[in-house]
Amino acid sequence: xxxxxxxIGLGAMGAAMAERLQEAGVPLVLxxxxxxxxxxxxxxxxRIGSAKEVAEAAEIVFLCLPKAAVSASVVAxxxxxxxxxxxxxxxxIGKAAIEPMAAALAKTGKVLVDCPVSGGPRGARAGTLATxxxxxxxxxxxxxxxxxxxxxxxxVVGDRPGLxxxxxxxxxxxxxxxxxxxxxxxVIGAKAGLDPDLMVEVVNASTGRNxxxxxxxxxxxxxxSFDYGARLDILYKDITLGLAEAEALGVPTWTLNAVxxxxxxxxxxxxxxxxxxxxxxxxxxxxxxxxxGAKARAKG
Numbered sequence: 001x002x003x004x005x006x007x008i009g010l011g012a013m014g015a016a017m018a019e020r021l022q023e024a025g026v027p028l029v030l031x032x033x034x035x036x037x038x039x040x041x042x043x044x045x046x047r048i049g050s051a052k053e054v055a056e057a058a059e060i061v062f063l064c065l066p067k068a069a070v071s072a073s074v075v076a077x078x079x080x081x082x083x084x085x086x087x088x089x090x091x092x093i094g095k096a097a098i099e100p101m102a103a104a105l106a107k108t109g110k111v112l113v114d115c116p117v118s119g120g121p122r123g124a125r126a127g128t129l130a131t132x133x134x135x136x137x138x139x140x141x142x143x144x145x146x147x148x149x150x151x152x153x154x155x156v157v158g159d160r161p162g163l164x165x166x167x168x169x170x171x172x173x174x175x176x177x178x179x180x181x182x183x184x185x186x187v188i189g190a191k192a193g194l195d196p197d198l199m200v201e202v203v204n205a206s207t208g209r210n211x212x213x214x215x216x217x218x219x220x221x222x223x224x225s226f227d228y229g230a231r232l233d234i235l236y237k238d239i240t241l242g243l244a245e246a247e248a249l250g251v252p253t254w255t256l257n258a259v260x261x262x263x264x265x266x267x268x269x270x271x272x273x274x275x276x277x278x279x280x281x282x283x284x285x286x287x288x289x290x291x292x293g294a295k296a297r298a299k300g
Contacts (some may be wrong), residue, residue, distance in 0.1 A: 003261075009032060020149050032159075060085070068091075079105055093165065098161050115135070118168060120258045132171075134157050166245060169245060185208075221277050238261070
């Protein structure tokens with residue numbers, strides 16, 4: 001690809017995806033309020049500008065932003081730009097936020113593709129993300145080669161922006177519930193005297209295995225590193241968005257309401273900026289037992 005591609009938002013996820021694009025030879029035009037986040041890209045030839053300037057320089061503009069209000073503000077700037085044709089919203093902000101943004105862009109002849117991602121910064125750097133896509137089929141076809149640079153899997157779930165947001169929230173609700181149940185159950189076992197390494201090995205060979213026991217616990221809890229790569233408050237934001245969608249659809253959420261309370265407590269206890277795997281430390285404190293592997297215990 002010789003045309004420049006715009007990328008707005010170089011946080012942990014955005015920077016990792018932009019790195020993949022730049023390493024693949026895609027010319028980038030970037031925007032982020034953090035000058036330090038821009039420096040490594042500029043050193044390799046990327047251009048920088050305001051959101052509108054990015055949209056004046058590139059027909060395809062990716063967004064990876066922290067909240068709906070920020071996305072809406074950026075989209076308002078892009079709407080008045082002449083060159084941008086396709087806006088790829090990779091943030092997780094919910095259906096209610098995506099739909100008016102898509103409508104606003106459509107009035108100026110632009111297309112919004114709803115495209116949240118799953119897999120965290122590690123997956124982004126490794127190119128193993130899952131992208132969940134909903135939007136105009138022609139626009140989706142045009143951006144697919146770019147998505148295949150940053151993601152192992154590209155799932156098209158519909159042609160209506162908002163559907164990909166729902167799919168991402170379904171995934172994150174399940175992931176959060178897995179974490180909550182795994183953390184509590186493992187503390188139970190540790191308090192009873194079971195070896196944490198062996199517990200996780202048994203669970204992962206049995207019916208209790210899930211993404212928390214297979215990935216998050218071995219990588220970030222047993223090691224005591226708590227560095228899986230996603231903030232607790234960001235996942236809590238996604239949980240609340242998912243429950244709002246459930247409320248709008250009239251779907252009961254007895255289990256997820258309980259999960260939400262645990263994550264809410266984690267945020268109010270001051271752990272919001274920490275890695276979401278650090279949530280287990282609250283349960284460990286309450287339960288009086290730690291879930292650490294032999295190597296972490298040996299280090300003291």
